[in-house]
Amino acid sequence: MSSSSDLQSSPEHVVAKRARISQWPAVPMTRAFEAIDRIADKFPPESKGYPTVALTNGRVIAEDIRAPENVPKARTSVKDGYAVIAADNLMIRRVAGVATAGQPWDGILQPGECIRISTGAVIPEGADAVVQVEDTTLAGYDGDVEVAINILIAPEVGKDIREKGSDIKENDVLLENGCELGPAEIGLLHMFGIQNIEIYRKPKVCVMSTGNELVESYHICPPQGFIRDSNRPQLLSLFRSQGFKPIDAGIASDNIDSIEAAIRQASEFASVIVTSGGVSMGEKDYLKEVLRNRLGFEISFGRVWMKPGLPCTVAHGKINNLPVVVFALPGNPVSSYVCANLFVTPFLRAMAGCNRPKQPVIKVKLAAEMRLGPRPEYCRAWLESRCGETFPIANVTGNQISSRLPSLVGAHVLLVIPQSSTEKTQLEKGELVDAIIISSLF
Known part of the structure; x- marks a missing residue:
């Protein structure tokens, strides 16, 4: 039997005494979004x-x-045709000249005259209407030159004329x-x-993975018990696709000193640090401890009432007197990607000054019925357009378990699926739900 002193120093003793229930309440999505918005206010764009x-x-x-000038700068023709005086009505007109885009006619139009004009050309002085060429016939010519035309439709004042500043006025906000x-x-x-x-300026973001079991993806045959790191390359690719230049901070091993050192080093290069793994209830999940006890960060939330992504954690504080925010994402690849889309990408876009930092949300129609679970769920789906359907049809990408990375392949959207209630335990085929766009639709 072990002595008391042996137990105090034994790592198994620590594991045996660990908490069996998370001390972190799972906050609703609205609270999580509000917390991130408050943090974003501490990082004004430069x-x-x-x-x-x-x-x-x-x-x-x-x-x-703002517009430095009017568009158009002068009255211009909308059509190819003839600039005329509307009061001349349907009389035959003498063709007095030609105006093309870039080569205006310099004279003053007189009654009984017209100017052959091209789209975009400046309306000559004296003209107040344009008659399109289709509404005229030739009334006289000299060799290859037309000298008179007949107007078939009575001109209207202002017809087919773009007035000065009609598209954009000087000093309009462009x-x-x-x-x-x-x-x-x-x-x-x-x-x-x-x-x-x-x-x-684009914010700088570092991306790292944590876990003793992780090896780089170039390993042909990882040793037994090891897996290739897919989260980090996936997140780096996501942020690049959004126009950022993320920094690869590598893999940190599962011990408190290594994680602290990795975060401190990453903070030298970026004010936003994204990690994956080490935030759940495992005996090697040290991130929250490092953030709160080693770095003195404020943990805005340590769990979110969502699926996938329950252990998602966000914390902020200062390192070397510089503000830093850490998005500690779950280790499951689908969970980390979903949380990155919902929380990290909008945060980075807000830091980049975007006035619409969040992804567009559209209504879609379910292709099949869906059972509701105890937590709100963000299901991956691809969209199709069907003849006669007003809304896109959403097809779920197979099994939605958080470890199954193929559920992200080809996904256009995250379906926002509500949690079950006593009144509703299932969504029916054809029901409308919100869908967050996460990739190009074409």
Whole structure:
């Protein structure tokens, strides 16, 4: 029989005395989102000047961009046809000249005259309508040159004329602070010749895995009891797809000193640290202890009432007097990916200055019935469009167990499935549910 002193120093004694029920209450999703929003307020986005010619998709504007001029600058034609005086009505008109885009006609239009005009050309002085070429016939010509036309439809004042500033008025807000740049936004900046703008800096994020059982993915045949690390490459790829440049912080072994050292080292490179593993009830799950007791961080929540992702933990504090936030995601690959989409990606986008940091949510129709469980669930699904259906059809990607990574393959959305209640234990085929878009739909 072991002595008392032997028991005090024995690791088995620690395991035997460990808590059997988590001390961390599982907070509802609304509380988790609110907590993350409060943390985001502690990390205001930073801006810098940037040349327009170097802009790429995904950059976020850090100022309101206003139109320096009217569009169009002058009255222009909407159609190919003839600029006329509407009061001349249906009379035959002499073709007095030609106006094309970039080559306006300089004269003043007189009664009985018209100007052959191209789409986008400046309306000549004196003209107040455009008649499209389809509504005219040739009334006279000299060789290859038309000299007169007949108008078949009575002109209306203002018809087929774009008035000065009708598209965009000078000083209109073109792009708002927090707007994420895409092809249209970049085109708009070039349209007005805007040379430099203020953009927000992208936050830096480190990604690491924890676990004695993990080896790098290049191992051809891992030893018995070891597995290749898939979480880290998956999360790095996710953040890259969102326009960030994540830093690979490697694998930390399952002991308190190693985890603390890894987080401290990662904090030298990034203010956002994303870990996976070590947050559940296992005897080697030390992350919460490191965050709270070693680093002195405030743990905003240590569990979330959701499936998958129950052990998800978020904490924040300072290291070397610099603010740091840690998203400690579960070790199961599906859980970590779902939590990263729901919590980490919107946080990074908020830090990047996005005024719409969260993924779009759409309504979809279930392709099959679904049993409800005790926790709200985020099921992976792919979408299809069916003839005659108003809403996309959501097809669940097979078995939704949190360890089954193939359930993410081809998934367009996370279906927001409510928890069961005494009134409702199942969703029927054809019911509408919310779906969070997590990948390109084409």
